Amino acid sequence: MSQTVDRALSILPLLARGPAGLEQVARHLDVHKSTALRLLRTLHEHGMVHRQADQRYRLGARLIALAQEAVENIDVRAVAHPYLAELNEACGHTVHLAVRQEDEVLYIDKVESRYPVRMYSRIGRPVAVTVAAVAKVILADLPEAERRALAERLDYPRHTPRSTPGPDAFLKELARVREQGWATDLGGHEETVNCVAAPVRGADGRVAAALSVSAPAAVAGSDELMRLLPLVRRTADAVSAEYSGRPPAS
Incomplete structure (x- = not known):
């Protein structure tokens, strides 16, 4: 599996446990914050995650609807x-x-x-x-x-x-x-x-x-x-x- 895809998919179980900030996601993936941000932005564009007003991310409505x-x-x-x-x-x-x-x-x-x-x-x-x-x-x-x-x-x-x-x-x-x-x-x-x-x-x-x-x-x-x-x-x-x-x- 592509490393990028693997990392992106690894974000979803984390967010299923509740909203998480950029630093928490980066730490979970063991990557730099810039890498985590790129992944989160891509997932956000596809509706798979949603950025809250407090800048934390949660699972997006599109992902839930697809499931x-x-x-x-x-x-x-x-x-x-x-x-x-x-x-x-x-x-x-x-x-x-x-x-x-x-x-x-x-x-x-x-x-x-x-x-x-x-x-x-x-x-x-x-x-x-x-x-x-x-x-x-x-x-x-x-x-x-x-x-x-x-x-x-x-x-x-x-x-x-x-x-x-x-x-x-x-x-x-x-x-x-x-x-x-x-x-x-x-x-x-x-x-x-x-x-x-x-x-x-x-x-x-x-x-x-x-x-x-x-x-x-x-x-x-x-x-x-x-x-x-x-x-x-x-x-x-x-x-x-x-x-x-x-x-x-x-």
């Missing part, structure tokens, strides 16, 4: 996977689990269709955020001001004639999804692919992830896929119940 996000994402995937497999067994179509990371929504799990025609989605890849059903489910849960700000800074590529044309249409769609509690993508990203999605909620009631069933129109038309919506919602509710420790919704 929390990582834990939640790993946990929700571990909890959800058996339910995704069960849903896939029941319907035969591709099942996805997705989470938000800043302005993107990423697939974090996938169970492949048993049909010969497969989806080209990949775990770890971002979805087409303005049209994907999982993205709509997740972004619809954001506070109104945050939804509006996000809608204004997104791009709106015309994947198909059914793609979302701009921020006004996107906000209307998110409002509808927020009210009904589920979302669709019926040919918005690929004309021949349809998808239905439902939210997975955490203990605070907020949407932590979204799960979906997707199928090529040649395998399951939009009407057939919509008939699976109750099953998708029951599955999402079951995942939510286990993930949050709350009873399933009626």
Whole structure:
């Protein structure tokens, strides 16, 4: 490991025990104060540490947020996977689990269709955020001001004639999804692919992830896929119940 990286990482356990001044950090690392200061400034720029008014440093909010996000994402995937497999067994179509990371929504799990025609989605890849059903489910849960700000800074590529044309249409769609509690993508990203999605909620009631069933129109038309919506919602509710420790919704 790089000595610089090693030293920077060694600062974090020290600050986890409480705020520390420059001299204390330098002594902990056994380096000159100028070296310690450079490391602290770099960590501060990335939000990993925060300099207080008394000039001491503590762990930064960004580091805490990343740790929390990582834990939640790993946990929700571990909890959800058996339910995704069960849903896939029941319907035969591709099942996805997705989470938000800043302005993107990423697939974090996938169970492949048993049909010969497969989806080209990949775990770890971002979805087409303005049209994907999982993205709509997740972004619809954001506070109104945050939804509006996000809608204004997104791009709106015309994947198909059914793609979302701009921020006004996107906000209307998110409002509808927020009210009904589920979302669709019926040919918005690929004309021949349809998808239905439902939210997975955490203990605070907020949407932590979204799960979906997707199928090529040649395998399951939009009407057939919509008939699976109750099953998708029951599955999402079951995942939510286990993930949050709350009873399933009626």
